[in-house]
Amino acid sequence: MQVVTVNASKKYDVKIGTGFVGNLGEEIAPLMSGKKVMLVSDDKVFSLYGERAVSSLEKSGYIVSIFTFPNGEDSKNINNYTNLVEALFDAQLTRKDLVIALGGGVVTDLAGFAAATFQRGVGIVMVPTTLLAAVDASVGGKNGINLTKGKNQIGTFYQPLEVLCDIETLWTLPGEEYINGCSEIIKYAMIVNDGLFELIRDKEVIDQYEEIITRCITIKRDYVEADEFDVGKRMMLNFGHTIGHAVEACSGYKIPHGRAVAIGMSAITKAAVVNGYCTEDTRMQLDELLEQYELLDELPFKAEDLMECVKVDKKNSSGMLRIVIPKAIGICTIKEIYKEECFKWIVLGGAR
Ligand SMILES: NC(=O)c1ccc[n+]([C@@H]2O[C@H](COP(=O)([O-])OP(=O)(O)OC[C@H]3O[C@@H](n4cnc5c(N)ncnc54)[C@H](O)[C@@H]3O)[C@@H](O)[C@H]2O)c1
Ligand SMILES: [Zn+2]
Incomplete structure (x- = not known):
């Protein structure tokens, strides 16, 4: 495993290795004091890795809520953003709790923006599952959603608490x-x-x-x-x-x-x-x-x-x-x- 530490407005680690998805519960424990987790993913990534992630989180005693949406760029929209922050509200997530983004750049951007703005900022851990999200979208704190008139027109700079690049997930990526x-x-x-x-x-x-x-x-x-x-x-x-x-x-x-x-x-x-x-x-x-x-x-x-x-x-x-x-x-x-x-x-x- 490799670790790159980012020393920005928040200091956090980016871990690059294998087995993070199956070990999520233990990985996030040092990062939060609450017990609630909102797992955000797209339908495709969730069908591949959702069960593994949820099972690890539940085994560690977390109360897991799930928010998924259809895969693809079109999903990075205001409707899904609204639905996601409302789901965070319904799950009674607080700033002691955690959002986990499991997916490509669409998931990390949408979940990142929701985490940055819900209650003026709740913690988020990025688990990038595309190569693009691993080397780019999940690191650096930029997030955003699209307007029908233009891409990435709404967003914030908001650093995650940790990034877990699980290389094993990349084996199922389409060419x-x-x-x-x-x-x-x-x-x-x-x-x-x-x-x-x-x-x-x-x-x-x-x-x-x-x-x-x-x-x-x-x-x-x-x-x-x-x-x-x-x-x-x-x-x-x-x-x-x-x-x-x-x-x-x-x-x-x-x-x-x-x-x-x-x-x-x-x-x-x-x-x-x-x-x-x-x-x-x-x-x-x-x-x-x-x-x-x-x-x-x-x-x-x-x-x-x-x-x-x-x-x-x-x-x-x-x-x-x-x-x-x-x-x-x-x-x-x-x-x-x-x-x-x-x-x-x-x-x-x-x-x-
Ligand atoms: N915030 C930033 O700094 C930043 C940087 C670069 C790109 N981005 C954003 O990232 C988005 C693009 O990200 P992307 O290329 O990851 O697209 P994406 O999230 O749409 O993922 C591409 C496709 O791969 C599927 N997929 C994801 N992981 C998989 C896996 N392990 N196995 C099989 N299928 C998998 C997804 O379901 C999707 O269909 C754009 O919206 C872009 O604006 C943001
Ligand atoms: Zn780019």
Whole structure:
């Protein structure tokens, strides 16, 4: 087992190992003084791991309530949020008690937001069951739900009490979800120069989960500690995301986040070569790695349409936009540009 400690507004451990789901009762005992637990999950994850989790919690004497919803991004909505906080109320959960999020990023985001806001904050433990949630969504305290008009438009920064990455759960992930998680891992490999790029190039992520997840969480931890509320350095974690978010939106969210970010990383790197920030060799190395993980795609939309979506990105302010530009493998830089300039980057990135 590996442990990464995050020292943000709350100090907490991220544990990476096996057997956490079957041992939840013992794992959470030191984190709470109450006896009630609300287990939040989606229908698919609950059918795979719910029984194991509930049985361990009950064996340790906890009173367990369960809140599940249909799997998929559409569930990250206000209705489910309302239903969940009402379920917390009905279960008479207090700040001594605990919410447990068992699932992918949709579950950790929705449960995280509910825990942050119910009674102005009850404790939450994240148990990520997708690779993407393990390396990204479950760590760092960001949570949120979608409006029909835009993704992640409501949310808070609220750190969990602990994160338990149970690698065993990743064995049931569908191939496409594995690939989505790999995209965020490639992102980390592009922004930090610590050999991660070579590690995942020379050996598949799936064959070295514990090592790779630990490295990614350590990278994210360092950015979160430096800039918990995402006003400066943490922006670096957005490599590939400005164009990626636009691709997601243009596709009506049919192209999943990880795949869209991969398209964004490849496009911004192509444009960075033309603009003299990095070499053709860097671009080729990135594209080869994306191809190795079945993530290499061209920009599938027109620059005008992508720009429409870039405009509504919530990170934009006062006509300026910050983009993350690669300089070499493991080295990126943040540049502030005018929105109009972004259009040129998207065209150079290969938009139709
Ligand atoms: N808060 C953050 O910092 C942050 C960071 C990145 C992404 N996110 C959010 O995370 C969400 C995406 O997360 P995701 O990719 O995990 O999607 P997800 O939660 O929808 O999970 C993807 C699919 O995999 C299934 N699944 C989950 N675990 C499984 C398992 N072990 N075995 C089999 N199937 C399993 C789910 O039921 C679902 O159908 C987005 O809403 C995104 O905005 C948040
Ligand atoms: Zn992302």
